[in-house]
Amino acid sequence: MKHKPSTRISYFLLSVLIYISTVFSAAALVPLQVNAAPSSLEELQAQQEERMNLPVQSNQTEDWPEGPAIGAEGAILLEANTGVILYAKNIHEKLYPASTTKLMTCLLAAENSSMDEIVTFSRDAVFSIEQGSSNIGIDAGQAMPMEECLYGILVASANEVAAAVAEHVAGSREAFIDMMNEKAVELGCMDTHFVNPHGLFDEQHYTTAYDLALIAKAFFQNELLSKIGNTPSYHFKATADQPDDFTVKNKHQLITGEIPYEGIKGGKTGYTDEARQTLVTCAERNGMKLICVVMKEESPEQFNDTVKLFDYGFNNFTVARVAENETKYNIDDTVFFHSSYDIFGNSDSILSLNQESYVILPKTVDFEELTSEISYDVSEENQIAKIDYYYHGAYVGTASIDLADREHTSYDFTREPLRAENGLTPYTVDNQKNIIFINVKIVLLVILIVAALLIVIFVIRDIVTNYAFISGNRNRKRKKYWNRKKRNRDKGPTFPSSRFDDFNF
8 A cells, every 4th residue: 555645744744753853852861961071082181281280289388388280180199197287178079989989998898808718719709890890811710819819809890809809808798888888988988979889981980089098098908908009910820720821011100110209118109081181109218108199191191190289398398396396385284103123313203295296398498387286185095195286277297195105114123134045134123114213312312301391390399388487487476466465554564573572571
C-alpha cells in the first residue's frame, strides 16, 4: 500500500520530533559536571594563566617571605614536624585528588594489616575500575602479599590493587570507604570526602590542599610507607599465585631523578581529566621536613611548581629551638624537688621546656619578635602546658612544658658495683624510672633556720617570764613594806616603859 506524500511528510516530522525528544531526555539524565575537562590545549593554557594570577594567602602576612606565583589552583607547603604552613594558596578549596587518594588507602592498609598477609583479587576488584586506567594487569583469583600490593599502589598507581586491598582490609569497599572518611576526620580534615579507594573521578570524591597535606603528614610518619613511596621502580617476580614477571616505574620525576632534588623522601602522583595534575611530595633538609601539595596543574608544571615551593621553603626559613631562645617563661618550678643523679642539689628541675621543641622562622626574623600564648589544655601524658608561638598572627610552632621523664639512677652504698656482663654500668639501678631526689642542702638549710627561730623564740619567752617573775617579787616586797609602815603610823609613837617611870603626870 502506498502512502500519500502528505502522509510521508507527517511520518517524517513525527520521527524527527521523537528523535529530538529522546536526545533531550537523555541529556537531562546526565549529571552536570561543574569542572568539566577543557577541550583544547589553548583552553588549558588560558586556565593555567588565570590560576597563575590567583592570590597567595601566605603573602598577605606582614614581613613574611614572598612565595612564588605558580599555575596550580591550590597549593601548600607544610613543615611536617610542627604543622607550620610556609606557603598557602587556596588551601581550603575543594578539589579532586585523583590518585593521591591512594596515600590514605595505603595508610589504612599499613595500620590495619601485616605485610605478609595475602591479598586475593576478586572479580569485582579487577573489573570495577575504568578500562584503560592505571593497572598492573592482575587477573581475578590471583594473589599477592600486602607489601607487594603497596608497591603496586604507590609505584605503579594500580587501581585494581587499591580496590583489592580495600576489600581485604575492611571486608568490602563500602566499609573501607567508611574507614577512609573516619580516618580523615581523625587527622583533622574538614573538607574531605572519599567515595572510592583509588581516586577515579566522582563529583563526591574531593579534598583540599590542606587536608591532603595532613594525610601526607601521617603517611610520611610511617617508615615503611615512606620507603615504598620513594621507590623509583619495582620488580614483580612470578609466583604460584601471580605468574607474571614484570617491572613498573614510578611517574614521579623527583623520585626517579629525572628532576634531581636533594632530600626527597617520597610522594604520589595523580591525574584525571577533571582533577588535572595533582602531586604530593616530601623532602627533608636543614632540620625541616616539608610536605608540598600541588592540585589542579598542567604537566609538567606540577613538578616545577613543587621544586619552586621546596626552594622557597628551604631558602627562606630556618629552625630555632625554643629551649635555647626562650627567656619570658620561668620554668624553675620549685627549689625543693629535682630529678637527677646528684642528691646534693646539682640537678634538673622536674618541669622543663621540651628540648626538642622548635619553631620555624623566616631567616630575617629573630625569636624575640614572636608573640606567644600559653595553654594548659594538653593531652600528652607528661605535658603540663604548651606555648604556641606566632609571627604577625601566623603560627610558627609550639613548645611543650614537660615533667621530667628520664631514667635516673641512685647509688646503694652497700651494694657491690654491677659488672659489665650484666648489661648494666656501675651505679645503675635497673627498672627504676622517674625517681625524684630531695635537694638535701636546701632541706638542711631550712631545718637549721627553723631550729634557730625556735631557739630565739624560747629564749625570748624565757626572758619575758623571768622578768615578769622578778618584777612581781619586787612589787610584793614594796607593797609589804608600805603596808607595815602604814600600820605603825596608825598606832602612834612608842617608847620604852623604863624611860617614862621617872615622870609623874
